Structure formats: structure tokens, C-alpha cells
């Protein structure tokens with residue numbers, strides 16, 4: 001810990017002199033890039049993680065994340081420079097830290113209630129060795145009020161120190177887009193809300209000096225957390241609206257993609273697209289953080305809840321389209337070989353957390369289908385009980401239906417004529433991610449179905 005009391009003014013200078021020490025709790029998809037970015041800026045960073053393999057890999061300069069552009073090189077460089085090291089043992093890292101940043105996951109339980117156990121555990125660990133004058137920053141996504149009402153009191157209980165008086169408590173929610181995190185880390189403004197303006201100022205100074213991004217001050221942690229959830233729920237609700245249009249326009253014989261692309265010509269229309277559903281560790285979970293706080297406050301957020309229901313229904317709709325496509329070629333799901341192209345929850349990343357494709361695969365198996373999988377991020381790996389093929393052709397060979405589950409770039413250049421020769425006589429083709437042109441697929445002889453397509 002620097003001997004100089006932290007101030008917004010002296011942070012840039014202390015950083016330059018390598019005098020700022022940071023502990024990052026959780027070296028996951030957000031924590032590791034965050035630790036590496038601060039280390040690049042000159043901070044002495046210790047990453048803490050419960051996974052031995054992550055700690056060992058990091059300390060050899062290796063990066064467990066394979067799909068974040070630029071991260072592997074950065075981790076190698078900052079470990080080699082000595083600015084980043086990883087440990088299983090949090091105590092010393094926190095005791096000497098000027099800033100301790102919580103980047104642990106916040107999933108939801110089966111009951112759709114938030115699971116803050118990792119945040120609670122990190123707060124306890126922090127409380128055990130936190131030093132007076134240091135700052136605790138919460139980047140994990142939580143409901144508004146959780147930082148003030150759970151993290152702060154937990155640290156106070158463990159440490160005997162007082163929030164705002166003896167240590168800083170600040171929310172600076174991560175906003176980076178998985179798959180583009182290193183880019184976002186340099187460009188995306190950060191939202192910072194602390195208990196007390198001076199701690200907010202110190203944290204703003206750290207993020208601006210170290211990451212070179214603009215920081216937006218808000219009045220307190222719960223406002224920062226409300227902003228994070230607002231931007232993610234805005235997306236989830238708009239995707240639900242696009243999915244609702246798709247279900248309706250299919251009935252009306254209108255092509256939803258044609259409609260959305262036409263609407264996108266208007267200045268205030270932000271296009272969102274229908275599909276197989278909403279996956280990932282964020283959107284399918286984040287609504288429930290706000291819903292649980294709302295219910296505590298006696299409020300029922302109807303639209304947010306309905307949006308979740310609509311988006312959660314889309315995998316079953318994809319199964320209906322697969323059935324329809326197979327029926328059109330005189331086949332049924334039972335006994336058919338179905339090739340799932342893409343299992344990741346979004347394009348070009350290696351992540352199947354809460355992917356909507358899993359439900360489709362489970363349903364099809366229950367209905368007696370034989371499943372093949374091809375995903376460029378999972379070649380030859382076991383996913384959802386199926387060994388993924390190492391090539392698209394291998395998955396498509398003898399298939400009765402091809403299904404696009406993820407809009408990976410590779411699927412934007414399909415040779416449909418070639419594929420039509422590999423499949424089992426006339427086959428179905430279901431595009432659940434608006435990747436291919438319906439007419440081109442139909443021209444290649446497939447029975448085409450698409451979410452929201454006519």
C-alpha cells in the first residue's frame with residue numbers, strides 16, 4: 001500500500017511510479033482482462049481466484065480465455081513485467097492493496113432469484129484483511145442497493161472499519177461486451193458511484209488514468225448498479241419485442257428481418273433481432289436482480305418479467321420450426337439426424353453459459369432425434385453430451401435437418417449447394433439466427449424455416 005494517502009490528484013502520478021497496488025477478486029471473463037489492463041497501466045496487480053488451474057496458468061503468462069482478442073499477449077507481457085501475478089490466497093493481496101476490485105460471478109438460482117453468494121464470500125474475505133484508507137470497487141453486476149446493504153455491512157462486520165470513513169465502497173459495473181472486452185476496456189465510458197464523493201473521485205481518477213476511458217460519476221453505488229441493469233434490461237426487453245414481432249409476423253406471412261432492416265433507416269429505431277433465444281451469463285439473469293429488489297419494494301415489473309418469458313419461449317419455437325421443416329420433407333423428429341450448427345450463446349465466442357441452444361438439443365433428444373453438433377469454437381469437444389464434429393461437412397453428412405443455433409462468422413459463407421449433396425436426400429434447414437438468405441437456401445433444395453421469416 002502506498003504510503004501516500006490516496007487522492008484523485010495523486011493517483012495518475014502514483015500509477016506512473018508503479019506505486020498503486022490492486023487486488024482483483026475473480027479472474028474470470030471480466031476479472032482477468034481488468035487485472036491485465038490495470039497492470040499494463042503500471043499498477044502492481046494481484047489476481048485472486050479459487051481455481052488452481054487459472055492461477056497456475058496466469059502465473060506462467062498463459063491466458064485461460066481463448067476468445068478475447070489481444071488478451072493472451074497482454075497477460076503474457078504483464079506477467080513477464082512482474083506487474084501481474086495470481087494467487088489462491090487473498091489475505092496478503094488485499095492487506096497491501098490500495099484498491100480491491102470484486103469481479104466474481106452473480107448467477108441466478110433455479111428459482112430465478114439472484115445468487116450473491118460469491119459476492120458475499122468476497123466481501124467476507126475482504127473484511128478480514130482490508131486496510132484503512134483503501135477502496136473496495138464492485139464490478140460484479142448486482143441489484144441496486146446490494147452494495148450498500150450487503151457488501152458494505154459484511155466488510156464492516158469482518159473488519160470493524162466504517163464504510164466511507166475508514167474505507168471507500170464504490171460500484172463501477174463492468175460493461176464490456178464479451179468477445180470485445182479488450183477493445184471496450186479502452187473505449188467504453190465507465191459509470192462510477194461511491195459512498196461519498198471523495199471515494200467516487202478517487203475511483204474515477206484511477207479508471208481514467210489507468211484505462212484512458214471517460215468515467216461518468218453518479219450519486220451512489222445503487223445508481224451505478226441501476227444504470228448497469230437498465231442498459232441490459234433495455235436490450236433484453238427490445239429483443240423480446242423483436243421475438244414477439246417474429247412470432248406474429250410468421251403468422252401474417254411478413255418477413256421480420258425485412259421489416260426490422262427497413263425500420264433501421266429511422267434515426268430513433270435501434271434494431272434488435274429475433275432468434276433462438278437469449279443466452280449468456282448476463283441478460284437471462286440480470287432481470288431477476290431488479291425483479292427481486294422490486295418485489296422487496298412491493299413493486300411488480302410486468303414488462304421486464306414478460307420479456308423474460310417471451311425470450312425463454314424461443315428455444316421451443318425453434319423446435320416447432322425444426323418439426324415443420326422435417327414434416328415438409330416427409331420426415332419426423334423421431335429417428336431423424338439433426339445437425340446443430342453453433343452452440344455458443346452468441347457469435348464468435350467460446351461460451352455456452354445459459355445458451356438457448358441447450359434447451360433445443362435437450363428437447364430434440366427427448367423427441368427421439370439423433371444429434372450432431374458443429375461449432376468452430378468447440379471442434380471435437382463434448383458439448384451437452386454430444387461430441388462435436390471437427391468439421392461442418394462431417395456434421396452435415398447424412399443429416400435430415402441442419403439448424404443454425406449461433407451466428408458464427410463461418411456460417412455466413414456456407415456453400416449450400418455442397419451441403420445439399422451431403423445431407424440425407426431432401427433435408428430441412430432451420431436458421432434460428434438470421435444468418436442465411438431464405439431464398440438461397442430454398443434454391444439449394446432445402447425446406448427452409450427461419451425465426452420470423454416468411
Ligand code: SAJ
Nearest residue numbers: 175176177178231232235272273275278279280282345346
Ligand atoms: N441477442 C438476440 N437478438 C439481438 C441481440 C442479442 O437474440 O438483437 C441474443 C444473443 O444472441 C445472445 C444474447 O441475446 O444470446 C445476449 O447477447 P449480447 O450481445 O447482449 O451479449 P452479452 O450478454 O454477452 O453482453 C451483454 C452486453 N450488454 C449490452 O449490450 C447492453 C454487454 O455490453 C454487457 O457487458 C454484458 O451483457 C454483461 O456482462 O452484462
